[in-house]
Amino acid sequence: MNQVLTPAAGITKGSFGEVRLERVGKIYEKEIERLVALDEFSLTIERGKLTVLMGPSGCGKTVLINMIAGYEQPTSGTITLDGRPVQGPSCDRLVVFQESALFPWMSVYSNVVFGCQVQGIDPAEIRAKAELILRKVGLFEFRDKYPAHLSGGMQRRAELARALINDPKILILDEPFRGLDAMTRELMQEFYVGLFEEFGRTNLFITHEIDEAIFLADKLVIMTYQPGKVKAEIEIDLPRPRDFKMLASSRFMQIRAQTLELLYEESSKAFASGSKAAFDLVGALASSKDSCRIAG
Amino acid sequence: MSTSRKTGLLNPQIMRALIGIGVFLALWYLLTAVLQLPRFKLLPNPLSVIAEWISFEPVSGRSIFTKAFYLDMGFSIARTLIAFSLATFLGVLLGLIMGWNRIFYDFSFPIVEILRPMPPLSWIPLAVLILPGVELAVVYVTFIAAFFATVLNTLLGVFSIDKNYFLAASCLGSKPKHIFINIVVPGALPFIFTGLQIAMGVSWMSLVAGEIISGQQGLGYAIYEGYSLFQFDQVVCYMFTLGILGYISSAGIRALGRRLMAWESRRRGA
DSSP: OOOOOOOOTTTOOOOOOOEEEEEEEEEEEOSSOEEEEEEEEEEEEOTTOEEEEEOOTTSSHHHHHHHHHTSSOOSEEEEEETTEEOOSOOTTEEEEOSSOOOOTTSOHHHHHHHHHHHTTOOHHHHHHHHHHHHHHTTOGGGTTSOGGGSOHHHHHHHHHHHHHTTOOSEEEEESTTTTSOHHHHHHHHHHHHHHHHHHOOEEEEEOSOHHHHHHHOSEEEEEOSSSBOEEEEEEOOOOSSOOGGGGGSHHHHHHHHHHHHHHHHHHHHHHHTTOHHHHHHHHHHHHHHHHHHHHO | OOOOOOOGGGSHHHHHHHHHHHHHHHHHHIIIIISOOTTGGGSOOHHHHHHHHTOSSOTTSOSTTSHHHHHHHHHHHHHHHHHHHHHHHHHHHHHHHHHHOHHHHHHHHHHHHHHTTSOGGGGHHHHHHHSSSHHHHHHHHHHHHHHHHHHHHHHHHHHTSOHHHHHHHHHTTOOHHHHIIIIIHHHHHHHHHHHHHHHHHHHHHHHHHHHHHHOSSSHHHHHHHHHHTTOHHHHHHHHHHHHHHHHHHHHHHHHHHHHHTTTOSSOOOO
């Protein structure tokens, strides 16, 4: 279900990558403390697919992102992109950060073209690409505004544009819609899933929201709490293109119930071990379990 | 910052400012000319100060209609501008490098922190000893306090930059020089401008102190002269001249900062 790729000239080159993590471990050692953040973590982030990663707070998701992005080195194991080991940050593995990381002192346009500019791409080519992608995300009219003068949803779209213009082999999104209000969040999900379905591209998406996860994913990966491992991989076989009506379908409910069970176990573990952040998640899950039972 | 659409004297903000000044002058007049309280009656009252300031034939030989007044002002302004520009250039440069390079920071921070609290005036003996001529010594004293204020604020400015900006820039393919120009400099700018405002203030303060001790011309020197000659009207009118110059220079920095940082969503304490 992923041959998508109507290559709108300039935006996609179809050069999507596949990231393999093999028995990756990450250990933080301070004088006395020793924290095993990730242990024997193996996962293939498949070419052109949208992989969604879920897990309780503190399960090592951010560490994982940092290692794929090349900001940190694994203690053991290997991470490869299309067979080549990952070394340092590079624009073929781009991250869209949790809180907006748009440069506040640059206009939307300058933000979007920043990557291309520092890479020394021909200015005329940059201009053409930027116009195309700004129109695609609906920000062409706002290209001269500063990020602070945009709404939350616009900021996230600008950030997507800033990443996509570089044709990354993999796009990593770390809870990109966190902090948006519910309505905007849904619109962004719909927008993002449409963008993904149009251009394919390998995506790794991190989220806490179970509905968001299932709605977006080709494959849902659930992580265990300390040390982080893969607890389960769930293939989401909802048809594409996706729309919000699917949230009420019985297949969606089935997957949701199954996912909740798995997540609940891990979150309880995190909760029992005193992770403060997990408290919120357990609370949220408990209430959504009820609502699910009623709905199902 | 004012959202009022009214302009001119009807603008409530300006009205309040004028009333504030009026109340201050009235109190001053009351204490010195009307009530003549024990210690206060030695002070010149505002009317005599203003009379001296705008007199065609001032007792002290200095009013807005004399060449001497503008010569004093010119000397002081020139010294401050030279010292402040130098402090800005060198201070921002040093602060940026210290903030950006951890190793350089480790080397330089302790010594900067030891030199920084030294009162500007304590530098005078050495400045006079080393620098040719008294003029440069005064400029140096004016420079030194402004310099450290700028260094420290620039440094804090670099530290204040969100780590994600560096991560984002590096994965988008930036080399160190791109990060320095596109992230470090603009990211530190709000703090730099806070630093420059402080620097401007301490520049004027140390300038006057320097001029009093070793100057040969300028507002500070004239204040000291007025003191020795018992011409307190002149002292007070020069004090206000300094105050107004300080106000104008700070307002100038604020205005420049607003232009350069139009991207800021909210204003830092102006």
